[in-house]
Amino acid sequence: MYLLGFDIGSSSVKVSLIEAKSGKCEGSAFYPKQEMKITAIKAGWAEQEPTLWWENLKLALAEVMRMSCVNPSDIQAIGISYQMHGLVAVDKDQKPLRPAIIWCDSRAAGIGSTALNEIGKDKCLGSLLNSPGNFTASKLKWVKDNEPELFAKIYKIMLPGDYIAMKLTGEIKTTVGGLSEGMFWDFKNNNVAQFLLDYYGFSKDLIPEIVPTFSDQGSLTQEAAQELGLVKGIKVAYRGGDQPNNALSLNVLNPGEIAATGGTSGVVYGVSEQVKYDPLSRVNTFAHVNHTAETNRLGILLCINGTGILNSWLNKQVGAGMTSYSAMDTIAAGIPIGSEGLSIMPFGNGAERVLENQNPGAAVMNLNFNIHKAAHLYRAGQEGIAFSFKYGMDIMKTIGIDTKVIRAGKANMFYSPVFRNTLATTTGAAIELFNTDGSIGAARGAGIGAGIYASPEEAFSNLKKVEVTEPDVKNQAAYDDAYEAWKEKLGKIL
Numbered sequence: 001m002y003l004l005g006f007d008i009g010s011s012s013v014k015v016s017l018i019e020a021k022s023g024k025c026e027g028s029a030f031y032p033k034q035e036m037k038i039t040a041i042k043a044g045w046a047e048q049e050p051t052l053w054w055e056n057l058k059l060a061l062a063e064v065m066r067m068s069c070v071n072p073s074d075i076q077a078i079g080i081s082y083q084m085h086g087l088v089a090v091d092k093d094q095k096p097l098r099p100a101i102i103w104c105d106s107r108a109a110g111i112g113s114t115a116l117n118e119i120g121k122d123k124c125l126g127s128l129l130n131s132p133g134n135f136t137a138s139k140l141k142w143v144k145d146n147e148p149e150l151f152a153k154i155y156k157i158m159l160p161g162d163y164i165a166m167k168l169t170g171e172i173k174t175t176v177g178g179l180s181e182g183m184f185w186d187f188k189n190n191n192v193a194q195f196l197l198d199y200y201g202f203s204k205d206l207i208p209e210i211v212p213t214f215s216d217q218g219s220l221t222q223e224a225a226q227e228l229g230l231v232k233g234i235k236v237a238y239r240g241g242d243q244p245n246n247a248l249s250l251n252v253l254n255p256g257e258i259a260a261t262g263g264t265s266g267v268v269y270g271v272s273e274q275v276k277y278d279p280l281s282r283v284n285t286f287a288h289v290n291h292t293a294e295t296n297r298l299g300i301l302l303c304i305n306g307t308g309i310l311n312s313w314l315n316k317q318v319g320a321g322m323t324s325y326s327a328m329d330t331i332a333a334g335i336p337i338g339s340e341g342l343s344i345m346p347f348g349n350g351a352e353r354v355l356e357n358q359n360p361g362a363a364v365m366n367l368n369f370n371i372h373k374a375a376h377l378y379r380a381g382q383e384g385i386a387f388s389f390k391y392g393m394d395i396m397k398t399i400g401i402d403t404k405v406i407r408a409g410k411a412n413m414f415y416s417p418v419f420r421n422t423l424a425t426t427t428g429a430a431i432e433l434f435n436t437d438g439s440i441g442a443a444r445g446a447g448i449g450a451g452i453y454a455s456p457e458e459a460f461s462n463l464k465k466v467e468v469t470e471p472d473v474k475n476q477a478a479y480d481d482a483y484e485a486w487k488e489k490l491g492k493i494l
Contacts, residue, residue, distance in 0.1 A: 005081065050100050086103055306362060310384070344384035346388055384486065
């Protein structure tokens with residue numbers, strides 16, 4: 001018996017197939033092999049064609065099926081993880097009306113700020129647990145204001161994962177978690193946020209049917225089965241935004257537990273049972289995958305847009321794509337803590353929530369032509385990413401998320417010893433690494449939703465730690481000094 005997980009990222013689409021009982025991954029692949037195209041017609045914009053996700057999903061799935069040799073009839077359920085906060089708008093024929101406005105697009109930041117001021121902070125924060133900000137609802141308002149003829153044709157709006165589920169099942173549905181990340185969910189009334197719909201001038205008819213995160217959400221159609229090389233009737237049994245899903249993949253489900261990622265963007269995600277929020281909305285509160293009306297399970301999310309994308313930029317522009325990431329890590333490790341005074345601000349991928357939606361751009365600061373080389377840039381980049389995590393985690397601490405242990409998949413930035421040592425030492429938190437990722441987590445989620453696992457505990461019973469990084473107490477002072485110097489430079493920029 002097997003389970004499929006699809007992870008719809010902005011860089012690539014990853015597919016994993018696991019054997020349900022053992023949890024063993026029988027095959028995993030991603031497409032495209034280079035980063036997926038993001039279109040930025042204007043500064044601060046970021047769009048992708050939804051059809052790109054589907055085409056790359058098909059390619060990744062075909063590779064997985066070839067390498068695993070599993071009979072498609074033995075696949076019992078499908079789970080979906082997806083890039084959060086995107087906007088997909090379709091007509092009555094389920095055709096996208098425009099490219100998706102994705103998570104790092106900052107065009108609607110001003111719309112959300114105006115909404116917060118006009119509706120009132122107490123109302124927004126008390127009901128949405130966030131400012132309307134640059135989230136999906138505000139992006140839809142931008143479409144309404146700037147593309148009114150197109151807006152009039154919209155039948156339903158959805159998140160990227162909802163779009164993929166629609167392609168699989170032919171049904172348009174969403175979840176409470178998805179609505180909460182788009183600012184469409186009222187936690188006080190446990191319903192769609194009608195007050196925000198009214199303020200923005202949206203009909204509630206635009207909102208899809210709501211289904212539980214873990215549930216029978218529809219079955220694979222004959223048309224989709226033929227396109228994918230699968231069999232009709234496989235259940236779609238789980239969908240979750242990439243960060244709640246990453247937490248699920250690491251078995252982070254209970255209050256006090258923490259998960260992190262370091263892909264294109266970087267995230268620290270803590271689970272709380274208390275309804276708390278940052279009054280400046282620098283970190284955000286969403287419904288976690290196991291949140292219910294009866295039991296609060298809220299995800300407190302710190303997102304830094306510019307993290308792995310900075311490391312990728314350094315790889316391409318400084319190393320001309322000729323230096324592997326592992327070689328960059330080795331080279332960076334040869335430079336002293338603090339990069340001999342060189343600091344890099346990683347904020348070059350759109351407006352940053354942690355900076356109150358400011359968009360200062362990335363910066364290389366205190367560069368000395370007589371001292372600093374490529375190796376210094378590699379180390380300063382990784383330190384800057386870790387320091388941006390530390391900066392946000394200090395904000396999370398003010399609303400009750402005091403991090404002692406961070407769980408992460410051994411992937412992306414967490415491969416780097418420099419990054420891990422810097423993050424662990426500046427935050428005082430041990431980092432536990434696991435061989436899992438979003439697509440494997442989505443597959444396990446499908447097993448929970450389809451009832452193949454009796455509980456999350458059973459689903460994650462075979463999840464094993466592979467590595468632990470403890471804070472480097474001997475070099476604590478050097479790391480602290482480097483962070484304070486970086487933070488002082490950030491203050492000057494802001």
